[in-house]
Amino acid sequence: MKLLVCVSQTPDTTAKIKFTADNSQFDKNGVQFIMNPYDEWYALVRALELKEQVGGTVTLLHVGPKENEAVIRKGLAIGADNAIRIDAEAKSSLFVAKQIAEYAKTEGFDLLFFGKETIDYNGSEVPAMVSEYLDLPFVSYGIEMSVEGTTATVQRDIEGGKEVLTVDTPFVLSCAKGMAEQRIPNMRGIMMAKRKPIKVVPAVEAAVGAELVGYAYPPEKGDVKLIDADNMDELVQLLHNEAKVI
């Protein structure tokens, strides 16, 4: 099977988030970037497992500038066979999705793997957009999948429960926790990754969609009000009269 895994990068969750003086831009200075966890732990590993089961290739795809190549190398070290980098700033989800779709439309991938969302903007936008541009079925928030021939059975998360469905390839899948177990790249993988090809593809013209106006910090949380462990009646009264939540 010909498998595609799309990976994004994101600031480490523990990174301190700051903006330029007028709050118009995210200040990348000193921020550590990582591969988006959903892409690394679930999408990529599940694609590798599928390749191990049925044979084929796993291609990694990232839309981003050259400085992001560390993320691609990590994906190759975990086990992807080759990688494509579409050379452009990821201006917006619409822009990124168009790049991915334009590249994928003539490649004949059987399955396109995505993470369920990138954790910085929690967008959950790109995979749905790609599936529409390619006119393919979209299975979102997959937590378990088995593949028999060209038919996949997927369990997906829905609010307060699960759904089980079947779908034939080709289709677009977004992956959530449960889909696979994280794999740590070993020394051999890291060495081999250095020799694996990263093909650089120029970007196509594409609409950007929503335009960023600016950022704001959330209002400061006031100090916590401590209540004595022996005075739960007081806590209940505060929740009722002061916070008005019960």
Added chain:
Amino acid sequence: MAVLVFAESLTGSIKKIAQEAVAYGYQAAQAMGTECIALTIGQADGAGDLGLYGAAKVYNVDASNDFDAQVYASILGQAANKFGADLIVFAHSSSGKSLAGRLAARFDAALVTAATSIPTVADGGLHISKGVFSGKAFATYALKTDKKVVTIAGNTFRPTEVGAAVAIESVSLDAATGRIKVKEVNTVTGAVPLPEAELVVSAGRGMKGPENWGIIEELAGTLGAATACSRPVADVHWRPHHEHVGQTGVAIRPTLYFAIGISGAIQHLAGVNQSKVIVVINKDPEAPFFKAADYGVVGDLFDVVPKLNAALAKFKANN
């Protein structure tokens, strides 16, 4: 001009988040000087009540209730054209998110997901804000394309009665057969799904073991709250996976969140820090969660939780 809201249903009934989406669509329509139209697909019991929350019209398309994003997006795309929708509103739910991206691509439209603000008219378009970087900031976007798409954060826009129930009109749109076959839908019956819950009682490794969860369930029962947990607790199967909140689990915005025996790691906070009020119960006064809390109790949870439950039961009996 119109605001079109997709009012989703689960197993044939309108969901609470669909009412929130209509309430949002109504306020957006007011700001834009137009009307709010709701669209339901398949069986959707309770759809007429969407009029109460501001839908001027409620339409129904006869199609399967089995969710297939490709089919539903095609129906919604046709509806958006037919009704001349400028703004298409979805809940930020598993189906809403799957559809919003498809609609945005279909129309090359500007999209904002998990919006936390009602649109304001500006810049020859709309301005909409959302939380970014795990709740550490907000970003505002300008949407200037002809059609615009938004999904709304849950528990953020309260449905209030602004109108009267309406009759459902059926509209005939082309519903192609999909390529996805839904085999089973399993939802926890009777319980409020965690992402929709207004009150949440959550517990972590401080509980010591799954056998001790009785006091958490009791407290949740007294309050009428949903239960949640930290990730390690779900990882070792003390609690079901769908209860896990945080960066890698569900992100929630209840009005009241109890964090019991949870340390408050940044990845946990990422999923709960947009709760309106946070109460932390922890025996360690240095636990990082206290910094994110509105109310705190320093003490042993095995002592505090039963006392809190008793106090709440007394309060409930008198109110």
